[in-house]
Amino acid sequence: MISDDDLLLYYYRDGLDATERARVATALAKQPELAQRLHRLVAQLDTAAELPDVPVPAHIQQRWQGALMARSRARPSFRWQALAATVALMAILFTVWVSMKPAPEQIADQPSPTSPQAAGAPPETVAYERGLRWHLANTEQRLAKLDTAQPDERARLVEAIIEQNRMYALAADRANEPQLARVLRAFTPILESLTDERRETSAGDIAQLSFELRVMQARLKAAADPSTPAQPIAL
Amino acid sequence: MLTSLKSWVRPDTFHAVLNERSVRWYNACLRITRDADLAADAVQEALLKAWDRRDEFRGKSELDTWIHRIALNSAIDLMRRRRPQALEESLDTEYLMAANSPHGEYVQEALSRDLITAMQRLTTIERQTFVLKHIEGWRLEEIAESLQTNANNTKQALFRAVRKLRVDLHVWRGES
Numbered sequence: 001m002i003s004d005d006d007l008l009l010y011y012y013r014d015g016l017d018a019t020e021r022a023r024v025a026t027a028l029a030k031q032p033e034l035a036q037r038l039h040r041l042v043a044q045l046d047t048a049a050e051l052p053d054v055p056v057p058a059h060i061q062q063r064w065q066g067a068l069m070a071r072s073r074a075r076p077s078f079r080w081q082a083l084a085a086t087v088a089l090m091a092i093l094f095t096v097w098v099s100m101k102p103a104p105e106q107i108a109d110q111p112s113p114t115s116p117q118a119a120g121a122p123p124e125t126v127a128y129e130r131g132l133r134w135h136l137a138n139t140e141q142r143l144a145k146l147d148t149a150q151p152d153e154r155a156r157l158v159e160a161i162i163e164q165n166r167m168y169a170l171a172a173d174r175a176n177e178p179q180l181a182r183v184l185r186a187f188t189p190i191l192e193s194l195t196d197e198r199r200e201t202s203a204g205d206i207a208q209l210s211f212e213l214r215v216m217q218a219r220l221k222a223a224a225d226p227s228t229p230a231q232p233i234a235l
Numbered sequence: 236m237l238t239s240l241k242s243w244v245r246p247d248t249f250h251a252v253l254n255e256r257s258v259r260w261y262n263a264c265l266r267i268t269r270d271a272d273l274a275a276d277a278v279q280e281a282l283l284k285a286w287d288r289r290d291e292f293r294g295k296s297e298l299d300t301w302i303h304r305i306a307l308n309s310a311i312d313l314m315r316r317r318r319p320q321a322l323e324e325s326l327d328t329e330y331l332m333a334a335n336s337p338h339g340e341y342v343q344e345a346l347s348r349d350l351i352t353a354m355q356r357l358t359t360i361e362r363q364t365f366v367l368k369h370i371e372g373w374r375l376e377e378i379a380e381s382l383q384t385n386a387n388n389t390k391q392a393l394f395r396a397v398r399k400l401r402v403d404l405h406v407w408r409g410e411s
Contacts, residue, residue, distance in 0.1 A: 005394050012368065015375050015390055041401075048400040049370050051350050053262040060261070060275045064253060067279055071286050 002027050007038045089190055132180075135168050158191050165191070249289060249298075253282065256299050263303060264310040266366045269354075273313045280313075281306035307371065311363065311381055353403035360384070361396035368393055 002024055009015040010024040028035050142157045165184050172181035257278065264274035281302045285292070292298040354362055360382060367373040367381070379389040 004397075008394070008397060009390075014368075015386075041397075044401050044404060045369050045397065047404050048350065048353060048365070051266065051354070052347065053258055054265065056257050056261045056275075057271070060271075061254075061257065063275065064257065064279055064282055065250065068250065068253070068282060068286055071283055 002034060004037070004041055007034075007041055011038060011042055089187060132168055132171070135164055139164070162188055162191050249286065252295050252298055255295075256302070259299075260303055260306045263366075263371065264306050266370065267307060267310040267363055268314050269362075270314075273317065274310060277310035277313055278302075278306045280309040307367070308381055314359065314363075315383075349404060353400050356399050356403060357396050358392075360388075360392045361399070364389055364392040365396040365400070 006016065006020065006024055010021060010028075013021075016024065028038065139161050142161055165187050169181045169184040172178070172184060260278045260281070261274055264277040265271065268274050268277065284305055285298060285302050289298075292301065357365065363382060364378055367378045368375070373381075375386050375389050375393075379386045382389065
């Protein structure tokens with residue numbers, strides 16, 4: 001005996017296992033009256049679903065439009081904002097990273113690690129520069145993960161970058177590299193904005209950072225020029 | 236692809252989809268909540284969520300399906316949070332007005348009344364299960380998850396709803 005409940009689930013193709021479905025299918029094929037029962041059942045249910053659509057009241061339509069307008073004016077979507085900030089930061093980091101790498105001719109001129117010149121460099125300076133390079137590379141990797149990270153993970157990553165940034169900014173101060181320290185500190189508000197959906201990273205902030213980078217690049221270029229006097233920082 | 240994506244995220248395109256599809260979303264939520272304000276709130280929640288994620292959609296159809304789905308879930312959540320049984324009459328009035336209006340001529344008033352009566356006899360879970368299954372076509376597991384129950388309870392709620400509706404609406408199928 002096939003119940004109406006079984007017929008209903010058979011009709012919905014949901015809630016019956018393969019064996020039960022096969023049993024109902026066989027019964028339907030053999031018993032025309034069962035097929036009629038199923039037909040009546042579905043017709044009744046379709047009648048029950050015939051409530052007419054009501055129009056959306058005008059004031060509700062206006063409310064929705066208003067809410068959307070307010071949202072669209074409030075700020076760009078968080079994903080785009082985060083993406084823009086991440087791209088800006090990665091560009092900045094890449095520039096700093098590239099500028100720290102010695103040019104090929106500088107590599108050729110560079111003394112080997114065992115040379116007296118390298119051996120003469122203070123060990124803390126060598127360690128600081130190595131650490132800074134690691135930090136910049138590591139930050140790049142972490143930023144690349146931000147877009148796909150869950151909010152908790154993103155917050156943890158950003159917090160770790162900010163903390164390391166703070167340490168290297170202090171180290172840059174101690175190494176008499178105030179420009180690098182300032183750039184590293186300037187990352188912080190942008191990084192914070194990546195975890196705060198309510199906060200907007202302004203295009204002005206990013207433009208200011210880009211400007212400072214260009215200034216630094218110009219100075220670096222000048223420092224690399226053998227005709228200009230040597231500068232204290234190898235940033 | 237990029238060109239279509241860029242044009243797609245434009246606010247005016249988004250608003251055009253809203254104008255085109257909102258009646259469907261709103262009525263789906265009305266059937267779940269039986270309350271006009273809750274239905275409007277549910278659709279608004281879904282719209283704002285969709286707006287925040289608008290760059291992820293690849294066309295009107297995807298956006299429509301997504302909003303419809305999120306709006307229904309929002310409607311269920313709002314019902315759960317506010318439980319507005321006292322306001323259920325408002326929907327019935329609204330449906331009857333639609334049936335009596337020039338736009339609702341195709342629906343017989345008597346059928347609408349009987350449908351409303353039949354729906355009133357259903358409990359909230361029975362009505363929501365029936366609407367989500369028979370009208371919206373959700374899987375039983377999906378309904379169970381959304382209603383925070385299990386598949387067996389969902390199945391039983393559906394069976395009860397169907398029995399009640401068949402009793403109340405049998406005259407409309409020429410049955411005794």
